[in-house]
Amino acid sequence: MRVVIAEDNVLLSAGLELLLDAKGIKVAEVVTDAPGLMRAVEEHAPDAVIADVRLPPTFRDEGIRAALTLRQAHPGLPVLVLSQYVEKVYARELLSDGSGGVGYLLKDRVSRVSEFVDGLRRVASGGTAMDPEVIAQLMARGDRAAIDALTDREREVLTLMAEGLGNTEIGRRLFVTDNAVHKHIGNIFAKLGLPVSETGHRRVLAVLAYLNSQE
Structure with missing residues (x-):
């Protein structure tokens, strides 16, 4: 499996590269902003994309918007979004085309390596991976x-x-x-x-x- 990572936190992106490499997953490129993500996907045609919801310059929703745009341009492109907090609207938007191959995990989940990698593989194979904390908070309100x-x-x-x-x-x-x-x-x-x-x-x-x- 080959992935592209869009993450501006250098420590997190380096950690992702190391743990994915240890699991036999190749990181084709790491980018730090939405334009870089768009370019990298076109260049590498990855099996999956890992993207932070918030990327420079405004750190609002650049990452998720780029991911949604890529899903429109490349239907079925597997996308796993990482977020620091539970943001319900983004979880819903990811699922809105009903085609699968999407995931929404909190960044804390990355430290649980097996769960994170299992989620990534599930997304890459066309399934879904929703963070239990996201689901718990949605159930509570x-x-x-x-x-x-x-x-x-x-x-x-x-x-x-x-x-x-x-x-x-x-x-x-x-x-x-x-x-x-x-x-x-x-x-x-x-x-x-x-x-x-x-x-x-x-x-x-x-x-x-x-x-x-x-x-």
Whole structure:
């Protein structure tokens, strides 16, 4: 796997390079701003992009905006966004095209190397990786009208889906069988109005519906 990193913090970017190299993941280039990220992606055609939400010069949303622009220019480009804080709107925007291959992790997650690398690989393979803290904070606030119909167990399953876990991982976490997880997910899709004929990425759309309910 080859990645491009957009991160202006020299210590963090150097640390990312070292840990990814140790896991057999090549860093094609490290850039420090949005224009550099756009150029690097065109030049290296990486398997995934790791980008800080906030990049120079204003340190507001340059990184995420560049990532979203790249996803429009290169549909399906895997993007893993790193943020210092939980910023709900960005998590929702990343999922808005329903195609997967996106992640939103807090920077603290990088220190948990196995979890971080697992999340990156999941994103690169077209899945999602949402930080548990992001999901926890979203669950703790806002109007949850869109998920009121879900049972407590279905909410637990949806939360783990939002983190990017697959059926088997969810089953292990909740100590239930794969069949039980499959049934819960089917109920979630039905209650969120995502029928079998839906052509989009239904797991991502379910998570998006969940995030949208947190307005």
